[in-house]
Each structure stands twice: as structure tokens, then as C-alpha cells.
Amino acid sequence: MRHFPVVMLANVCNAFVFAIASWGTEKFLLALGWATLIWSIVSVMVLRQWMRRAAARGVARRRRGVRRLLLYALALGSAWAALPLLFFGDASLGGKLLITCLSSGMLGGGVFVMASLPVAAIAFSGPIAIGALIALLQVGDRDHVLMAVVLAVYSTILFLGSFNYAKELRTLVATQIAAEEKASASAKNLGALAEMAAGLAHEISQPLAAAAAYIQSAERLLLVPAEKRPVPIAQPLRDAATQLENVHQIIVHLRDSITNRKAERKPLHLHETIQDVIQANRRRQENAGIRIDANLKAADDLVLANPVEMRQIFTNLISNAFDAMESSPERALAISSRATSDNAIRIDFADTGVGISPAIKTKLFEPLMTTKSRGLGVGLSITRSIVEEHEGQIWAEPNPGGGAVFTVVLPVEKAPAS
Structure with a gap:
């Protein structure tokens, strides 16, 4: 044209x-x-x-x-x-x-x-x-008839040439499209690999940091005479070992995801999982001067879920709440649970942090979206993916008293008859 x-x-x-x-x-x-x-x-x-x-x-x-x-x-x-x-x-x-x-x-x-x-x-x-x-x-004379023959041959060659050109052009375009699709697929694979690496870094950084904190606590306890130690030295070492085991479980879970092996699910009490995550973050909580009010009153907290993935959900939400309250004069995290009318459990994480800007509220759970200077922007994206894989929902709302409330809703399992 x-x-x-x-x-x-x-x-x-x-x-x-x-x-x-x-x-x-x-x-x-x-x-x-x-x-x-x-x-x-x-x-x-x-x-x-x-x-x-x-x-x-x-x-x-x-x-x-x-x-x-x-x-x-x-x-x-x-x-x-x-x-x-x-x-x-x-x-x-x-x-x-x-x-x-x-x-x-x-x-x-x-x-x-x-x-x-x-x-x-x-x-x-x-x-x-x-x-x-x-x-x-x-x-009708001979010369004009010969001219007609030449014209017929000339026209046939032109038309055949047109078909050959169109065929070669289609082949060239198809080759170029295939090359572009291959390049696009490679770019997507690199992007997925980068996101996976960022996710792995995000998930293992928290238990590693906790393990390091427990080991440092054990080192400080070693400097205190045995009779004056507030806790046995074995306790922080056990806690560090637990955090390192969590790292191992995260890596195993990631390996299963890469090989398309479905994560194993089993009946799990969410209240116990949340308490374990709170305990794992106790050192950070105390250092930051944060008060945690756990009001876990749901009558039924039994879900069919993968334990590692559930720990990821609650670790991400609690860690994000801690980060949001770094500059807040009042630092309190209220964790509550209650049953819903559709056979599910609702868990709210209400902090007194900086809150959620309306400009990023709609993009809060998108990959690589972060407001932290050193954040990777994958925590909430991973959290949403896990919740949705378990047929649940997650959303965020402003906290009426200042801060934000993150809500997770998961379907519960019927407890086995005793």
C-alpha cells in the first residue's frame, strides 16, 4: 500500500x-x-x-x-x-x-x-x-500474432513471478514471526526465572534472618553465667534449627513447583500455624517494640492445606505489618479469626502502620509491586497465588484506627468424628 x-x-x-x-x-x-x-x-x-x-x-x-x-x-x-x-x-x-x-x-x-x-x-x-x-x-497479420504470442508468454511469466514472490514473502514473514515468538518466549522464561528467584530470595530471607537472630541470642547467653541465664541456651538453638528447617521446606516446595509436582496437602489447624509464625518472629517483634494481640476465636480452624504454603502466607502478612509500623508511634498488630456463613474461616491482620495509598491499592497484589526501598515486590503476589490455589480469597482495606487490615478467607474442613 x-x-x-x-x-x-x-x-x-x-x-x-x-x-x-x-x-x-x-x-x-x-x-x-x-x-x-x-x-x-x-x-x-x-x-x-x-x-x-x-x-x-x-x-x-x-x-x-x-x-x-x-x-x-x-x-x-x-x-x-x-x-x-x-x-x-x-x-x-x-x-x-x-x-x-x-x-x-x-x-x-x-x-x-x-x-x-x-x-x-x-x-x-x-x-x-x-x-x-x-x-x-x-x-490478424503475422507480426501482430507474433506480438500476441510474446505478450502471452510475458504475462504468464509475470503472473507466475507474482505467485512465487508472494510465496517467498509468506515464508519470510512466517520465519520472522517464529523468530519473534521464540524471542518473546525466551524473554518470558527469563522474566519467570527472575520472578522465581526474587520469590525464593524473599521467602528464605525471613527464616534465615530469624535463625541468625536466635544464634546471636545463643552467643549472648554464652557470655552469661549458667545460673543467671533467663532461658536455657538450648532454646534459641532449637528455634534457629526450626527456622533452618523452614528454609529447607521452602526450597523443597520450590523444587516441587518447578517439576510440576503438586504440593502435598493435609488437615491443618490454622491457629497453631499462626502461633508458630508469631513465635518465630518473637525476637523481631520485641526488638521493634510491637504488641501482638492474637484473638483467634474461630470455632473451626481446620483446613486442607500445605503447611509450608500456610506458613508463607502468615509470615508474609506479619512481616509486612512489622515493616509498615517501623515509623509509627503506636505499634500494635491485632490478629483475629472468626467463622463465616459459607463454611470458611476469616483471619484479619490489622496493623497501625502507614496504611495503603489509594494509588497502589488496586496494584497491591501484582508481581514486583512494592513500596519498600529494599523490597522485592513478590510477597503479596505469592500470598495471593497460594490463597487462590486453596480456593480462598485475600484483600486489603484501610484500618479505621489508622493502618491497614489484610483479610484471608479459606474454606474449612469438617473435623473427623471422634
Whole structure:
């Protein structure tokens, strides 16, 4: 279509040249009428092309555009086919040369311009070739018959060349599309790998930090005489070992995810899991001066879930609450649970932190979305994925007293009869 303006200009100019050449002959009015027909068809095509560019584009519109192109090509080609049929037989030698030049030029130019769409090339150039062949054969002498044979061979080669060009073009486009799709797939794989690495870093950083804190506590206890130690030195070491086991479980879970192995689920009491996560974060809680009020009163907290994934959910939410309250004068986290009317358990995590900006509320659970200077932006995304895999829901709302409330709803399992 980039040749469209030039092709239309060529049609107008060639028709104008023939009309001028016919000035003063008895067929001038017929030539002028023929040229007017060419100009009219060109005008309609130009107008439709302008209107099509101004309108919205779509698949259906493109299909109609191709059909309309074939119709216009056939109409314009038929008009040019009339040139030798109407004027060649009675023309002078110079007139025949002009008609031959114009017809051959439009024939070859049409195939060249529309080679990527062979059907359109034939619709335009085919009638011109047929008209010229008929005009040559009507003269009937040997020279004109030989010219007709040459024209037939010339036209056949042009049309075959158009089909070959279109075939090679389709092959080239298909190859390029395949290469782009391969590159896009590679980019997506790299993005998924980067997100997976970020998720792994996020998930193991918290238990590793907790394990380091417990080991540091054990080191400090070693400096205190045994009879004055507030807790046995074995306790922080056991807690550190527990956190390192959590790291191991996270890595095993990630490996199972990569190999498409479905995470094992079993009956699990959420209240116990939440208390374990609170205990694991006790050192950080005390250092930050945060008060945790755990009001876990749901009558039924038994769910069918993967223990590692449930720990991930609650660790992420509690850690995010701690981060949100770093600069708050009052630092309190209220964790409550209650039953819902649709056989589920609802757990709320209400903090007194900085709250949720309306600008990011709708993007809060999207991957790589973070408001922390050193955050990876994958914690809440992973949390939402796990909750939804367990047929649950998660959302966030402003805390009426300041801060934010994150809510998790999970379906409960019927407790086995005793």
C-alpha cells in the first residue's frame, strides 16, 4: 500500500497523456470519456482509502478492504483493457506505439505493485493482457500474432513471478514471526526465572534472618553465667534449627513447583500455624517494640492445606505489618479469626502502620509491586497465588484506627468424628 499514491498518479497521468494524444482525431471524445472513466475510478479509490485510514481498524474491516481492493483492481484493469480494444485497430503507427507502451506499462506495473497479493495483481493486469491480446489478434497479420504470442508468454511469466514472490514473502514473514515468538518466549522464561528467584530470595530471607537472630541470642547467653541465664541456651538453638528447617521446606516446595509436582496437602489447624509464625518472629517483634494481640476465636480452624504454603502466607502478612509500623508511634498488630456463613474461616491482620495509598491499592497484589526501598515486590503476589490455589480469597482495606487490615478467607474442613 505504500505505492498506492504513485500508482494512482500514474493512472491519472497516463490517461491524461492518451487524451491529449487523441486531440484533433475523430475519437477524441471517446478517448476523453475513457480517460474520465479512469479518473473516476481513481477518485473513488483515493476517497475510500482516505476514509478507511480515518476509521478504526479491525480484522473484519481488513477482510472487507481486501475484497474491495480486488473489486477496484478489476474495475481499473477492465478500464485499461478497453484502451487497446477501442483504439488500437484504427490508430496510426505512433498511436499504436503509445497504446502498446501504456498497456505494457500498466500491465507490468500492476503486477509489480500488487505482487504480494497475486489475486489482486491478476484482477488488475489480467484484463489488460486479455484486452491487448484480443486487439493484436483482431489485426490478424503475422507480426501482430507474433506480438500476441510474446505478450502471452510475458504475462504468464509475470503472473507466475507474482505467485512465487508472494510465496517467498509468506515464508519470510512466517520465519520472522517464529523468530519473534521464540524471542518473546525466551524473554518470558527469563522474566519467570527472575520472578522465581526474587520469590525464593524473599521467602528464605525471613527464616534465615530469624535463625541468625536466635544464634546471636545463643552467643549472648554464652557470655552469661549458667545460673543467671533467663532461658536455657538450648532454646534459641532449637528455634534457629526450626527456622533452618523452614528454609529447607521452602526450597523443597520450590523444587516441587518447578517439576510440576503438586504440593502435598493435609488437615491443618490454622491457629497453631499462626502461633508458630508469631513465635518465630518473637525476637523481631520485641526488638521493634510491637504488641501482638492474637484473638483467634474461630470455632473451626481446620483446613486442607500445605503447611509450608500456610506458613508463607502468615509470615508474609506479619512481616509486612512489622515493616509498615517501623515509623509509627503506636505499634500494635491485632490478629483475629472468626467463622463465616459459607463454611470458611476469616483471619484479619490489622496493623497501625502507614496504611495503603489509594494509588497502589488496586496494584497491591501484582508481581514486583512494592513500596519498600529494599523490597522485592513478590510477597503479596505469592500470598495471593497460594490463597487462590486453596480456593480462598485475600484483600486489603484501610484500618479505621489508622493502618491497614489484610483479610484471608479459606474454606474449612469438617473435623473427623471422634
